[in-house]
Amino acid sequence: MAKHDPDLTLLFQALSDPTRRAMLSRLMEGPAPVSVLAEPTGMALPTVMRHLSVLEEARLIETEKTGRTRLCRARPATLQAATAWLDDQRRIWEARTDRLEAFLATMQDEETSDEDRPDA
Amino acid sequence: MAKHDPDLTLLFQALSDPTRRAMLSRLMEGPAPVSVLAEPTGMALPTVMRHLSVLEEARLIETEKTGRTRLCRARPATLQAATAWLDDQRRIWEARTDRLEAFLATMQDEETSDEDRPDA
DNA sequence: ATCATGCTTAGCCATATTGCTAAGTAATCC
DNA sequence: GGATTACTTAGCAATATGGCTAAGCATGAT
Numbered sequence: 557m558a559k560h561d562p563d564l565t566l567l568f569q570a571l572s573d574p575t576r577r578a579m580l581s582r583l584m585e586g587p588a589p590v591s592v593l594a595e596p597t598g599m600a601l602p603t604v605m606r607h608l609s610v611l612e613e614a615r616l617i618e619t620e621k622t623g624r625t626r627l628c629r630a631r632p633a634t635l636q637a638a639t640a641w642l643d644d645q646r647r648i649w650e651a652r653t654d655r656l657e658a659f660l661a662t663m664q665d666e667e668t669s670d671e672d673r674p675d676a
Numbered sequence: 677m678a679k680h681d682p683d684l685t686l687l688f689q690a691l692s693d694p695t696r697r698a699m700l701s702r703l704m705e706g707p708a709p710v711s712v713l714a715e716p717t718g719m720a721l722p723t724v725m726r727h728l729s730v731l732e733e734a735r736l737i738e739t740e741k742t743g744r745t746r747l748c749r750a751r752p753a754t755l756q757a758a759t760a761w762l763d764d765q766r767r768i769w770e771a772r773t774d775r776l777e778a779f780l781a782t783m784q785d786e787e788t789s790d791e792d793r794p795d796a
Numbered sequence: 797a798t799c800a801t802g803c804t805t806a807g808c809c810a811t812a813t814t815g816c817t818a819a820g821t822a823a824t825c826c
Numbered sequence: 827g828g829a830t831t832a833c834t835t836a837g838c839a840a841t842a843t844g845g846c847t848a849a850g851c852a853t854g855a856t
Contacts, residue, residue: 623832
């Protein structure tokens with residue numbers, strides 16, 4: 557089913573750098589060439605390229621070279637993989653608290669029953 | 677407002693390791709001592725401790741030592757920070773596609789108008 | 797008091813990450 | 827053709843990461 561299952565490790569790793577998050581965020585607003593992405597970072601181009609290739613390997617962006625400029629665009633669908641994992645965790649947690657509440661409710665019921673029977 | 681704003685860099689960094697994700701996932705089901713978390717990893721205890729301290733610094737878990745055992749529990753609220761950032765990105769993207777669709781709709785309208793006027 | 801348990805500290809090793817500069821290549825402009 | 831632009835490649839340095847072993851240190855059991 558999952559044709560290109562995105563690697564959560566690559567994904568979170570790519571997102572763990574503020575420069576890369578800023579670049580991705582910028583690309584979410586629309587495609588941009590490398591130099592435009594580089595400008596606000598104040599970093600050297602090779603450094604920026606490195607960040608971009610990390611984002612690309614994580615499938616968070618895709619790039620296409622036309623002439624001498626390389627255009628980068630976000631692949632927003634990939635973020636879904638991260639969101640999905642986070643949602644899974646929340647579900648696990650909620651299942652746990654649900655069980656806990658059910659258990660506490662049972663305790664409460666039994667306590668009430670005890671009070672009902674004076675011979676307890 | 678945000679008393680302990682979780683650092684997204686620390687957060688995503690902590691989540692970028694499969695061992696740590698597994699340990700966190702386990703803790704979402706309920707608290708556990710270090711040795712229980714260590715067991716399924718097959719790793720040496722110091723290594724596990726290292727992972728745990730990364731999770732703790734990212735505020736994804738909290739630990740408490742009683743006697744000679746240290747109990748670890750998840751801090752699920754922290755995951756919200758990650759979810760929030762991802763949601764922001766999705767919003768940025770959607771705002772962009774909305775603008776795009778509005779633009780395309782405008783194009784469509786103008787084209788229709790042109791067709792309406794035979795002198796175009 | 798002794799011993800086992802459950803971390804904890806210290807330190808080492810290999811590799812990965814994040815930045816740089818210098819030099820190269822290919823496309824566009826004049 | 828020659829200069830300029832926009833990346834690209836190669837390679838280096840500093841630090842971070844992820845694993846280990848060996849030894850230390852309390853606590854709980856006998």
